[in-house]
Amino acid sequence: xxxxxQSPKYLFRKEGQNVTLSCEQNLNHDAMYWYRQDPGxxxxxxxxxxxxxxxxxxxxxxxxxxxxxxxxxxxLTVTSAQKNPTAFYLCASRGGDQGQPQHFGDGTRLSIx
Amino acid sequence: GQQLNQSPQSMFIQxxxxxxxxxxxxxxxxTWLWYKQDPGEGPVLLIALYKAGELTSxxxxxxQFGITRKDSFLNISASIPSDVGIYxxxxxxxAAGNKLTFGGGTRVLVKP
Numbered sequence: 001x002x003x004x005x006q007s008p009k010y011l012f013r014k015e016g017q018n019v020t021l022s023c024e025q026n027l028n029h030d031a032m033y034w035y036r037q038d039p040g041x042x043x044x045x046x047x048x049x050x051x052x053x054x055x056x057x058x059x060x061x062x063x064x065x066x067x068x069x070x071x072x073x074x075x076l077t078v079t080s081a082q083k084n085p086t087a088f089y090l091c092a093s094r095g096g097d098q099g100q101p102q103h104f105g106d107g108t109r110l111s112i113x
Numbered sequence: 114g115q116q117l118n119q120s121p122q123s124m125f126i127q128x129x130x131x132x133x134x135x136x137x138x139x140x141x142x143x144t145w146l147w148y149k150q151d152p153g154e155g156p157v158l159l160i161a162l163y164k165a166g167e168l169t170s171x172x173x174x175x176x177q178f179g180i181t182r183k184d185s186f187l188n189i190s191a192s193i194p195s196d197v198g199i200y201x202x203x204x205x206x207x208a209a210g211n212k213l214t215f216g217g218g219t220r221v222l223v224k225p
Contacts, residue, residue, distance in 0.1 A: 004155075033213075042117075042119075043215045058212065099144045100211075101205070102205075102211075102213060
C-alpha cells in the first residue's frame, strides 16, 4: 500500500535521553513535515524539508533535529534539550504542484518515564 | 507562529442535524484545507479549496474558500454518529514553503 508510515506508535523516553521517531513514505513526495500536537490543541510545525538534503526550521524547532538523506525518509530526533517532549508527533508529506495538500501518517505518541 | 481562529471549539450533534464551523485569519492563504482527526490517529484530508469564492462538496460535506482569502467554513449535512471527531482547518501559503497553519480544532460530540 502507498502511504506514510510512522513508527513506533508509542514511545517512552527517560529523562536526558535522545530519541528518534521514524517517518517513511513511498508516495515519491518531495516535501515532508513534522508537527507536534498537544492535548486539545492544533498542530504546530517543528521542521520541514522540501527536497533531499535540505530542511528548514518551523515554529517550534528548539530541542529537535532532523535529517533528509533519502527522499522517502525524514526522521525526527527529540533531544534532551527539549524540556517538554511528551506529545503526539505527526509526519506529513506533499507531492506534485504548488498548493497540493499535505497528507499525514498515523502519529507517534511520546511519553517521558 | 500564527494560529487560525476556529469556532466553535466544540459542539454537540444529534443525528440528522446540520452543523457548521468556520475559520478566520488575519492573513491570506492560497489554499484552505479541512481535516478530520479521530482519537490516536493522524488527520485525514476532507476537502481542499484552491480559489477564492470556491464552494466544494464531498458527500455530505461542503466547504467554501472566502472571497477575502482570509476565511473558510465547513458544513456537515444530516450528521451521523461517525461524524464525531475533531475537525481542523488549515491555511497553506505556497510562498512560505507550503507550510500549514492550523486552527485549534472543533470537537464534534454526540448529544447524550
